[in-house]
Amino acid sequence: MAKPLIGTATARVDGTAKVTGRADYAADRTEPGLAHGHLVLSTAGRGTLRSMDVTAAEAAEGVLAVYSPFNPLKLHRIKTTPDVCFVGQFWLPLQDQEIRHYGQIIGLVVAETFEQARHAASLIRAEYDLLPVRADFAGRIAHAVPPPVAINHEDPQVDLLAEEFGTVDEALAAGPVQVRATYTQPPEAPLALEPHACLASWSEGVLTLRVGSQSPVGGALAAAETLGIGLDQVRVLSPYVGGAFGGKLYIWPHPLLTAAAARELGRPVRTVLTQEQVFTTVGHRSAVSQTLALGAERDGTLVAVKHDAVSSLSLSGVIYETAAHTTSRYTYKSPSLHVGQRIVPLDSPPTTWVRAPGEAPGAFALESAMDELATELALDPVELRMRNYATVFPGRGVRWSGKHLDECYRVGAERFGWQPRTAPRPQPAEDSDQVWLTGTGMAGATYPGNLLPTTLANVRLRADGTATVATATSDPGTGMRTVLAMVCADDLGIPVERVEALVGDSALPLNYGAFASMGTSSSAGAVRSATTALKQRLLDLAAGDARSPFHGLAAEALAYRDGRVVGGGHSLTFAELLAATGLSELDSPGASAPGAERLRFAVHSFGAHFCELRVNRWTGEVRLDRWTSVIDGGTIINPRTARAQIVGGILFGIGQALLEGIRVEPDTGRFANGNLADYLVPVHADMPDFDIHFLDHPDTDFTPLGARGIGELGVVGTAAAIANAVHDATGRRVRDLPITVDKLL
Amino acid sequence: MTDSTAPRPPTGDHQVPLELQVNGRTARLSADIRTTLLDALRDGLGLTGSKKGCDRGQCGACTVHVDGRRVLSCLTLAVGAQGKQVTTIEGVAEGDRLSPVQQAFLDHDGFQCGFCTPGQIMSAICAIRDGDTGSDAAVREAMSGNICRCGAYEGILRAVRSAAERTARQEGTG
Structure with missing residues (x-):
């Protein structure tokens, strides 16, 4: 054998x-007679497009067409929702004069060459009738509302209370030890290195659309619906995709406009977005604010968990972060449990799925709060987690198909050399010449198996x-x-x-x-x-x-x-x-x-992260030194690519923890740092040394092969592990991501 | 409220004849005077291995060699690259035989989606040649101009270190 x-x-x-x-991504192909599209974006955040002066653009060398709401490419209305239709937003550009967010598509210039199209696009002048822009997430949290639809088949507010309590607050108050804090993070961009691009060509009424996509079938559904053609009249090709991270699940409007232009001009058209355009024409992760309260006995046993999350939701879309339902809902055993979700609708580019949607912010809050509780109790954070270990999904009474999180904690602590701690690390004396403060931190990770x-x-x-x-x-x-x-x-x-x-x-x-x-x-x-x-x-x-x-x-x-x-x-x-x-x-x-396994079991992947870092006592710079993760992901089919997925996920989480965040101008909705130079992502020098270990427990109650997903698990808990280590090093608890130097000075 | 931010190029016919030395061959093409070396390679010569990640010198995906130095081809005008030796990812293998750095990226899984990979490899070749890869810390510094959003830095580090060691051994014995 x-x-x-x-x-x-x-x-x-x-x-x-x-x-x-030789790998050919969407922008790498050409076609005979190829014309080049270039988008024109709004420089207003809300209102009406009063006029567009396209005279100079239309007269510019090489220009084939200038499409705008005043000279539109007709697209068919979306009859479903932004997720079901795979477009990612409710409305399609150029079909009306409404300005719904800063940086939305208001034009498409098609010319013989890329340079000509880009230049002509720069000649277009737009005038707007402005309305006040609702873009200030922090300022509008007071106006948050419950989302209109269920989250994971549950209400936006779930209360599972011990029978002696009428509210979760009563349950919390019964715990002799309590911690309560608010954790925040700015919107994040998926920011694949390959900017979104498409090449549309028609032949005998059949559209071939080259586009980097996580879902070629979804792209075909979107194209068929909006271009008014049958599913047998469209083929979406994505042989190579230059990173996605959620941002390329939906196709977004630019390929649909490009395909419509190609149909009208009778020529293949390629439109390659700039990274600056990607920031506002495709989706990003919600801004999130979470308030978490934990009540516990003095031995660390939880008596109540209360986790309320508020997320920004673009008025153009339907996707937002569901941070509490995806984490505190099931992570720990607690006799009383409350998770709640509200949303803040904003005039922003679409919010969408970004790697570990919900879990990434949710685990930052929950696993930071557990660390805060451990500190309060003078109990080792690993021990605190073991004292509240869940073996049954709360409120459903089903066990997990496979759960070895306890083994992740134990093996991770051994491999890392985790020193159980019950007291804060002593800080250097005021006059010490010590420059670097060392700290260690840990956190757990969960991600559903679907x-x-x-x-x-x-x-x-x-x-x-x-x-x-x-x-x-x-x-x-x-x-x-x-x-x-x-x-x-x-x-x-x-x-x-x-x-x-x-x-x-x-x-x-x-x-x-x-x-x-x-x-x-x-x-x-x-x-x-x-x-x-x-x-x-x-x-x-x-x-x-x-x-x-x-x-x-x-x-x-x-x-x-x-x-x-x-x-x-x-x-x-x-x-x-x-x-x-x-x-x-x-x-x-x-x-x-999917079969009946979802009824019989809860299905999740699990992991535990341990990290060691240094904080510069004088500049606040954080340097990650080493990292251990132990992963319970069922059968690991290819340990090589699996390791890459986990490491890549952790680096995504390092970005969340230390670097990333879209800076939104509250008065205009403009993304002030919407480019690759000002929106910081981890570079090579930001990487710690990794020790990644996979447990070997095939989950055959889930699928015959026993494999669960691991593509997002690495992100989950990473920011908390880092924040917990920063606290260990400095005594400072940073609850607002990213942990930049100004927060440590 | 109006918008008009881009600089104005001169009017008139922007096409100029270009002669570029790419991967040891002379290539003649007609291009816009505004054409970057990256766009000339990709659209003019069909050498699409060099990638446009940002078009602003922020990501490193377009890295090529000009006269043996690594440059960002998106910040280099094609007209300015005339008379210089340009090497792209398509020019580093010998036929089907991969260069040692390419092979090392394969051996150590130094990529995921592959989009930044040509730029990473072109950077690595120069960094090794320049002697900037003698330690892990040196590689991390030397390679930090090439962003990998997938987070394949660990594999890239191992690939560059191993290719550097192999190069050093060959030079030592050669």
Whole structure:
């Protein structure tokens, strides 16, 4: 039996394309007769577009068309909601004169060259009738309202109270020890390094749209709905996606306008956004403010958890951060529990999913509050968490399909060399010449295990001994191609080099894509279903085809092993069998879908982070030195790409903790730092040394393969671990992210 | 309220003939005088390995070599690159044989989405050649002009260190 591939560190199957520059992203393709689009964005935050002077632009060299609300490209109204239609927002640009947020699309210039289009766009003058802009999140928290729809099938306010209490506040008051604090963070940008780009070309009424997307199928749905064409008249191609992080789940309006322009001009059109345009034309993460109160006995046992979150919600969209429902709702055992969510509607660019939506801010608040409680109780933070360990999902009475968070804490503490602490670290004397203050911190991490709706895959055996696996998901750097090839190769018992994984094409078997850490468990399940059926088809062929050496034997007497059909004294590779029977290929579809597991179990991935950092006593600079994470993610299919996912997630969380935040001008809604120089993200020098360890507990109650998602788990808890370590180092508790030097001086 | 922020280029015909030395070959093309070296490579010559992450010198994805030094091709005008030797990611392998730095990125998983990777590799080649990669700390500093939003820095660090060590060994024995 060949060594199983699953669980073996395997190099990415698309690696060579990426290190040679041959991987083609949306902006890399050209077409004969290509014209270039360039967006024009509003410089007002709310009101009405009174006029646009496009005379100079239309007269400029090379200009083919200037589209605006006064010369619109007609798009069909969205009949559903921004998430269901995969556009990401309610309204479509150029269809009316309303200004809904700063930096919205008010024009599209198409010219012969990129330079000409960009220049002509700069010649356009817009005049506005302004209205007051509602963009000040902090100032409007007092006006927050409950969201109109359920969160994870629950009310925006959930109270699970011990029967002796009428309110969570009564329950809190009964605890002899209490902590209460408010935690805030600014909006964050997903900020993939590849700016959103698209190339639209029409041929005989069929649109081919190249666009970097987490969901080619979603992009096709959006294009069909807004361009008034059938789903069979659009094909979305995303062979390579230059990072996504939630920002490329929805297609956003610019590809739809570009496709409409290409249809009207009868030429292929490519529109590449600048990073500055990306900030306001695609979505970002809500600003979040959370108030958390914990009540506990003196031994650390929680008596009540109260977590109220407020998030900004763009009036253009429906997505916002649900920080309490995604964390405090289930993380700890507590006889009384309250989670609440309110929203602050703003005239902002769309708020949307960004890596670990809800959990990222939620865990910052909850895991900081647990650290504050540990300090208050003079109890080690790991011990405090163990004293409130949940084995049953609160209020549902179901256990987890697999939960080994206790092992994450224990193994993590061992690997890190965690020193249990019960008292604050002594600070240096005033006249000490010590420059760096060292601190350590820890936090837990959780992320739900979900499955996509019906997911299809096709596996094909070829007479040349190779196989292909195809499904319409995408690989935005997660390693999806590699994982699919590995599962397929493992099931077929052939080397991974002989499997080609096809993704990034809406015409492939249905798959809603790579998001919410569902991609691997869903897609791999569909592949396994396909290979299982395909092996049976092959055995049936072997037994049933007159040209087969196995002909006459019962299919049940045959077996498929390591790429060969064996039985009755014969042994043929599938390639030999296909050749013998005159077939060039044999394929089978497969499918996966969520089942009753969600009713029987709670499903989450878990992890524990431990970090050590230094804070410069005089400048407030924070330097991360080392990091240990222990991850309980079920079966790890490819430890190599899994490690990259966790490390990348932690770096995302380091950005949240120390660097990132969109600065919104309250009077205009302008993103003052909406570019890659002023919106800081972690660079190489910001990275600590990583020790990443995966527990090996396949979650077969969740899926047969036992794999849960890990793409977002690394983000969760990271900011809290850092804030807790900063507190340990300095004695200062920073509850407003990012933890910049001014907050430590 | 009006907006008009971009500088005005001269009017008239902006197309000029260009002659560039790219990856050891002479390439002739017609381009706008405003065309950056990055856009000339990508749109003029079809060398799309160099990426446009920000077009403002903020991310490093467009890094190429000009006369052996790493430069940001998005901040370099194509007309200004004439008469100089330009090397892009497409020019560092020898046929199908990857350069040692490319191979090291493969071996150490020095990328995820791959978008910043050509720029990372071009930066790494120069940093190794310039002797800026003798320690982990040196690599982190030398490579901090190339942003990787996926957070593949750990693999990049190992790749650059291993390629640097291999280069040093080869030079030592050569």
